[in-house]
Amino acid sequence: MIDIRNVTKKYGPKTAVSNISLKVPAGQLFAFLGPNGAGKTTTIKMLCGLLFPTAGTVRVGGFDMTDQGDEARRLISYVPDQPYLYDKLTGREFLQFTCDLYRLPKAFAQDKMREVIELFHLDEFVDDLTERYSHGMRQRTVFAAALVHEPKLLIADEPTVGLDPKSIRELKVLLRKLADAGTTVFLSTHTLDIAEELADCIGIVDRGRLLGYGTLDDLRRQAAMDGSLEDLFLKITEAEPVAA
Amino acid sequence: MDLASTPTLELPAVVEPPERTADRQATLFRDLRFRIARNSLRTAWESGKVKLLSMLGTSLVVAAFVFGLSWYGIAELFAFKVPAKGLIVGGLFDLMFFTLGSMLLISTGIILYASLFTAPEARFLLCSPARADHVFASKFQGAAAFSSWAFLILGVPILVAYGIVAGVPWYFYPLIPLYLLGFVLVPGCLSAMAGLLFVRYAPRNRKQAVAVLILVAVSILTYWLVQFGMAARSTLLTPKKNEVEGLIGQFALVQHPAMPSHWMTNGLMAAARGELGNALTPLALLWSNGLMLYLGATLLAKRIYRKAYDRVAGGGSAKRIYKSSLLDRFMEWSVFYLDKPTRILVVKDFRTFRRDPTQWVLLAIFGGLLLLGASNFRQYYKNDLGVMDKYAVSLVNISATSVLMCAGLSRFIFPLISLEGRKFWILGLMPIRREQILYGKFFFAATISTVLAETLILVGDVLLGLPAGAIAVHAVTVALTAVGLSAINVGLGACLPNFRETDPSKIVVGFGGTMNMMIGLLYIVIAIGIAAVPMHVAGLTNALKNSGGNLPLWAYAGLPPAAMAAAIAVVLPLRAGIRALKSTEF
Numbered sequence: 001m002i003d004i005r006n007v008t009k010k011y012g013p014k015t016a017v018s019n020i021s022l023k024v025p026a027g028q029l030f031a032f033l034g035p036n037g038a039g040k041t042t043t044i045k046m047l048c049g050l051l052f053p054t055a056g057t058v059r060v061g062g063f064d065m066t067d068q069g070d071e072a073r074r075l076i077s078y079v080p081d082q083p084y085l086y087d088k089l090t091g092r093e094f095l096q097f098t099c100d101l102y103r104l105p106k107a108f109a110q111d112k113m114r115e116v117i118e119l120f121h122l123d124e125f126v127d128d129l130t131e132r133y134s135h136g137m138r139q140r141t142v143f144a145a146a147l148v149h150e151p152k153l154l155i156a157d158e159p160t161v162g163l164d165p166k167s168i169r170e171l172k173v174l175l176r177k178l179a180d181a182g183t184t185v186f187l188s189t190h191t192l193d194i195a196e197e198l199a200d201c202i203g204i205v206d207r208g209r210l211l212g213y214g215t216l217d218d219l220r221r222q223a224a225m226d227g228s229l230e231d232l233f234l235k236i237t238e239a240e241p242v243a244a
Numbered sequence: 245m246d247l248a249s250t251p252t253l254e255l256p257a258v259v260e261p262p263e264r265t266a267d268r269q270a271t272l273f274r275d276l277r278f279r280i281a282r283n284s285l286r287t288a289w290e291s292g293k294v295k296l297l298s299m300l301g302t303s304l305v306v307a308a309f310v311f312g313l314s315w316y317g318i319a320e321l322f323a324f325k326v327p328a329k330g331l332i333v334g335g336l337f338d339l340m341f342f343t344l345g346s347m348l349l350i351s352t353g354i355i356l357y358a359s360l361f362t363a364p365e366a367r368f369l370l371c372s373p374a375r376a377d378h379v380f381a382s383k384f385q386g387a388a389a390f391s392s393w394a395f396l397i398l399g400v401p402i403l404v405a406y407g408i409v410a411g412v413p414w415y416f417y418p419l420i421p422l423y424l425l426g427f428v429l430v431p432g433c434l435s436a437m438a439g440l441l442f443v444r445y446a447p448r449n450r451k452q453a454v455a456v457l458i459l460v461a462v463s464i465l466t467y468w469l470v471q472f473g474m475a476a477r478s479t480l481l482t483p484k485k486n487e488v489e490g491l492i493g494q495f496a497l498v499q500h501p502a503m504p505s506h507w508m509t510n511g512l513m514a515a516a517r518g519e520l521g522n523a524l525t526p527l528a529l530l531w532s533n534g535l536m537l538y539l540g541a542t543l544l545a546k547r548i549y550r551k552a553y554d555r556v557a558g559g560g561s562a563k564r565i566y567k568s569s570l571l572d573r574f575m576e577w578s579v580f581y582l583d584k585p586t587r588i589l590v591v592k593d594f595r596t597f598r599r600d601p602t603q604w605v606l607l608a609i610f611g612g613l614l615l616l617g618a619s620n621f622r623q624y625y626k627n628d629l630g631v632m633d634k635y636a637v638s639l640v641n642i643s644a645t646s647v648l649m650c651a652g653l654s655r656f657i658f659p660l661i662s663l664e665g666r667k668f669w670i671l672g673l674m675p676i677r678r679e680q681i682l683y684g685k686f687f688f689a690a691t692i693s694t695v696l697a698e699t700l701i702l703v704g705d706v707l708l709g710l711p712a713g714a715i716a717v718h719a720v721t722v723a724l725t726a727v728g729l730s731a732i733n734v735g736l737g738a739c740l741p742n743f744r745e746t747d748p749s750k751i752v753v754g755f756g757g758t759m760n761m762m763i764g765l766l767y768i769v770i771a772i773g774i775a776a777v778p779m780h781v782a783g784l785t786n787a788l789k790n791s792g793g794n795l796p797l798w799a800y801a802g803l804p805p806a807a808m809a810a811a812i813a814v815v816l817p818l819r820a821g822i823r824a825l826k827s828t829e830f
Contacts, residue, residue, distance in 0.1 A: 011558045045557070048371040052554045069550070074373045084368040086276075087744065088283040100272045101372055129283060131744075 001026040001153055001184040002047065007056035009042050009208075016042040018208040019056070024186065024201065026152070029179035031195035032188040033233060034205035040188045041081070043205070044157055047186065048078045061152055074102060077146035081158040083138055087131035091122055091141045094130060095148055102149035109148075116144035119174070135162035143171070147178075154178060155186045160194065172198060196229040206237045269375055273382040299755045302762050303397055311401035318409045333406070334499075334509055340402065341505035344395050345431045351391035351749065353435035358747045359383040360549065361443065361556045370553060380436075380545030384538075388432040390753065392424075399424050403512065412516040415523075419515050423508055423527060429534030430504045433541045440544055444552040504530060571598060578695075579687050585676045589684030593660060634708045635783045641704050642718055643772060646725045649693050650764040657689040657733040658760050659748040661825070662741040668828065679822045682734055686818060689730035697722045713795040714779055717803065721775040724806055728771060728813035729764050735817025736760040739824045767813050775806030 002024040009017040017039040024030045034040050045051040046058050049069035058065040063072035085094055095116065099109035117126055120140040125133065130141065139162055146154060156175075160168045176198055179185045189195055195202055202219060204212035212219050212232070220226055223235045288296045321332065360366055360383050369379045403420045406412075499506050511526030575594040576587050661682075664671060671681055701722045705715045740756030751757055782799035 009558065049550070050367060050370050050553070051557055052551065054558075070373060070375060073371065076371075078371045080367070080371075082364070084364045086280060086365075088280045088287070089276075090283075093279055093283075097272070097276055098372075100275075101269075101374060103268060103373075129287065 001028075001061060002030075002186065003057075003059040004043070004047075005057050005059075007043075007046065007053045007058060009039075009046060009051065010054045011042075015208050017046070017053075020205070020208075020210045021056075022203055022210060022213055024184055026184050027179055027182045028200045029175060029185040029187065029198055031199035031202045032186060032205065033190075033192065033195055033202060033229075035237060038205045039208040040205060041157060042208075044078070044155055044186070044188055047153075047155055048076060049073055075152040077149070077151035077154050079139075079142055079146050079154070079156040079159055081161065083142035085130040085133070085138055085141060088129060090129055091126040091133070091144075092117075094141065095126075095145055098145040098148055104149055112148045112150070116148050119147075120144045136164060136167060139163055140167065151183065153184045153186065155188075157188045158190065159187070160189070160191055168194075192229045192233055202229070204233060204236050212236045269378045270381070273374075273378055277382065277386070298759065302755075302758050305762060306758075307397050307401045310398055311405050314402040314405035315409060318406050322409055334513055337509040337512065338499050338503075338506055340399075341427065341508045342503065344399065345427065345505050348391055348395060348428060349431040349435045352387050352432040353439050354749050355387040355390055355747065356384060356436055357439055357443075358749070359387055360439075361553060362746075366553070370550065375546070376549040377542045377546035380549050381542050384432065384436055384541065387436075388428055390750065391432070392428040394753065395428065396421075396424055407516065410516055413518045413520075415520060416512070416515040419512065419523060419527065423512060423530065426527065426530040426534050427504060427508055429538055430530070433534065433537035436541045437537070437544055440541075440548055440552055443556055444548045504533065569598075575688075578691050582684070582687055583680075586680050586684045586687065589676075589681060590688040593685060593688055596663075597656070634710060635714075635780050635787070638705055638708055638710055638714070638718065639772075639776065639780050642701055642721060642776060643768070645697050645700050645722065646729075646768045646772060647765070649697050649726060650729055650761070650768055653689055653693060653729050653733045654757060654761045654764060655748070655752055657685065657730065658737045658757055659751040660685050660734070661737040661821075662743060662745060662751045662756075663748060664743075668743065672828070678825045682738055682818060682821050682825060685737075686730055686734040689734060690727050693726040693730055694723055697726050711783075711795065713799065714783060717776055717779040717800065720803055721772060721806065724775060724810035725768060725771045728767050728810045731814040732764055732767060732817045733760060735819075735821035736763065738821030739817070741824075741828075767809075770809055771806055771813075774802045774809060776802065778802040 002022070004020055004022050007017060007020050008015065020039075020043065032040050032043070042051065046053055046065065047060060049065045049072060052066055060072040061075045063069075063075075065072055085091075086097075089097065092113070095113050096109070099113065104112065117123055120143060122137075122141060122144060125137055126141075130138065133141065139159070143159070146156075154175075159171060159175075163171065172194060175185050175187065179198075179200070187195070187199070196216065199216075201215055202212070203210055204219070212222050214222070216229060216232075219229075219232050219236070223232045225231065225235060285296075318333070360380065363383075366379065366383070370376070400420055404417065407416050407420075499509075507526040507530050511523045511530070514520075514526070515523035572591050572595055576591050579587055579590050582590065672678075698719060701718050702715065705718055710718075736756065736759065740759065742751050742754055742756060745751050745754070752761075778801055779795060779799040782795050786795070
């Protein structure tokens with residue numbers, strides 16, 4: 001589903017992502033971990049076609065994000081760390097806009113809207129303007145919009161920030177279910193226990209480079225140690241010498 | 245596995261064929277704008293009818309004021325036997341449309357840049373299947389509408405006033421909105437294309453490139469305005485045919501047949517003369533060129549918008565260490581009379597301002613206008629003006645400087661509280677009283693505006709050779725105007741903040757900004773009317789009686805009530821602002 005090959009991204013003279021290659025097959029839940037400023041969000045933005053690689057190629061569903069971005073984006077849903085909603089639309093109008101943007105058939109869209117409203121418990125506020133929503137309500141609405149068109153790839157950047165424990169639990173169950181049903185989930189997070197609990201495959205990135213990649217056992221082998229993901233993460237990222 | 249052989253996934257099923265995507269998205273964005281406008285109007289109506297009605301009322305007052313002024317000016321022109329009257333009206337229209345077009349070029353460009361490259365909505369849409377040209381078109385229409393409302397409010401009353409005075413045929417009036425709407429497209433699209441191309445292809449060190457472009461543009465404009473001012477002055481002093489032609493000659497550029505502003509003038513003047521056929525040709529020219537440019541702009545956006553966005557987002561420069569500069573220290577020194585915490589707030593505002601390149605463009609325009617004012621000084625010195633001229637010119641000077649000050653403060657000071665936006669909690673949690681935040685902004689604005697305005701007025705008055713009493717009255721008037729306007733801008737900025745908006749251009753043209761501008765202009769009329777007009781009447785009376793002695797005591801009678809008016813202008817808005825700020829939750 002995701003095929004990133006030798007991708008480098010430079011911000012002027014600064015290299016944000018350096019020669020990263022990774023593949024995520026369909027139906028896998030991939031956790032992308034790294035310290036602040038490691039290059040996670042830049043990689044995600046290239047996956048969405050918001051940024052273009054300085055070198056290398058990014059393919060989603062077989063579509064090259066540079067040349068066939070419009071086709072690829074129809075397969076993708078992106079939930080950013082700071083979700084965007086139109087303040088002067090209601091939650092329902094926003095969902096409808098999303099359905100129309102993804103050109104869903106009308107009857108199908110109505111069914112899907114009903115489904116996600118129920119799934120994310122939006123009933124109580126879905127007809128209010130989103131400017132009155134709390135952070136948690138906004139996050140749930142954005143997730144509902146992200147899933148309403150049944151994406152093949154769901155990219156979520158720190159999706160649990162601002163959610164209450166119950167919502168986090170529900171979100172974890174949902175992400176796992178989605179992956180099991182065939183949706184590829186690309187999850188960027190700092191919450192290592194979520195990654196440990198959910199991920200099929202984990203990538204650890206630091207200073208723009210992919211330092212670890214594989215299942216938890218693969219990472220243990222790479223780090224030559226047993227232990228929790230937190231231990232592995234710290235060992236892998238701290239072992240990396242600071243570039244001169 | 246070879247990349248080229250990677251199988252592509254089947255896209256989700258849709259109702260209509262893919263080739264209809266463009267139509268569908270265009271409709272979708274149109275519906276989105278309609279829904280947002282409808283919901284905004286509804287919430288505005290439900291949450292505060294007064295606000296909505298005040299907004300409407302303010303617009304009507306502005307339009308009525310412009311109409312009254314235009315009607316008077318045009319009626320005077322028609323009443324007196326001014327040579328080449330038709331040429332003058334045509335020249336003035338050319339100049340007006342050219343000036344408004346230039347303003348549209350700048351304002352649409354600034355708003356569009358923010359909407360396309362820095363707004364969270366742009367990021368959201370670019371991550372969706374929305375086509376780049378549709379995102380651009382949607383943002384362009386919003387930016388053009390936002391930047392052109394002032395154009396419509398100013399343009400329509402002037403043209404209606406001309407129509408009434410000149411007794412034009414009925415079809416002149418319905419043609420006005422058609423012409424104005426068609427005209428808006430041209431500068432808007434040119435600005436959009438230039439912006440896209442600049443962002444996509446300009447060298448990496450864009451700041452320097454922008455600075456050079458602005459300097460060149462301001463220099464050309466200043467040179468032309470100086471030439472125009474000299475020609476206008478000659479015409480006023482000796483209104484003969486040669487001088488009038490000399491004045492009209494200054495419009496050579498704006499009267500060029502390829503200028504859309506000239507098409508506007510030609511068409512509307514033809515309609516006024518009753519030549520409907522000749523009126524429709526320029527209209528068709530305007531719309532066809534406008535629409536062609538719009539198509540060109542969307543096509544360009546389709547090709548380069550995403551790449552341009554990538555360039556803006558990825559256009560980091562070498563790591564730069566920001567330090568305190570000499571300018572910051574000068575700013576702190578200039579408000580030495582404040583306590584340390586307030587001085588820190590002043591320097592914070594100044595530093596934020598000087599590090600925002602989008603503010604520089606407007607500052608350059610204001611700088612250009614100030615230079616233009618200063619350039620007149622040499623003319624005063626060279627020309628031996630009569631006493632009446634001196635008083636008239638100095639009154640125009642003080643009025644123009646005050647209006648410029650009002651515009652500058654509205655643009656740069658009024659949005660300051662709004663721009664604190666979601667970061668307001670930082671100030672809210674600081675160990676300072678909240679009124680200090682406002683005092684900081686007030687003293688920052690008052691210091692800069694007083695110093696600049698006093699310099700301009702005093703130098704002008706001295707070169708004009710006004711008596712010491714008149715100069716003193718002007719000095720006090722300008723100080724009262726600067727201080728009062730600063731308080732109005734700071735106070736109303738706190739009373740009518742727009743914490744959701746991050747673009748100062750939009751804050752300024754919103755409800756609060758418009759109210760602020762109107763109140764500011766009203767205050768200028770009051771301050772100058774009370775403080776300076778008695779002195780000017782006394783000076784002119786002296787001139788008429790050829791008694792060149794000192795001004796009578798009543799010439800200064802306006803100063804105490806003007807000081808009272810200034811005190812009210814300072815106390816009321818600041819008090820209301822402090823109250824609003826204290827009750828602000830974060």
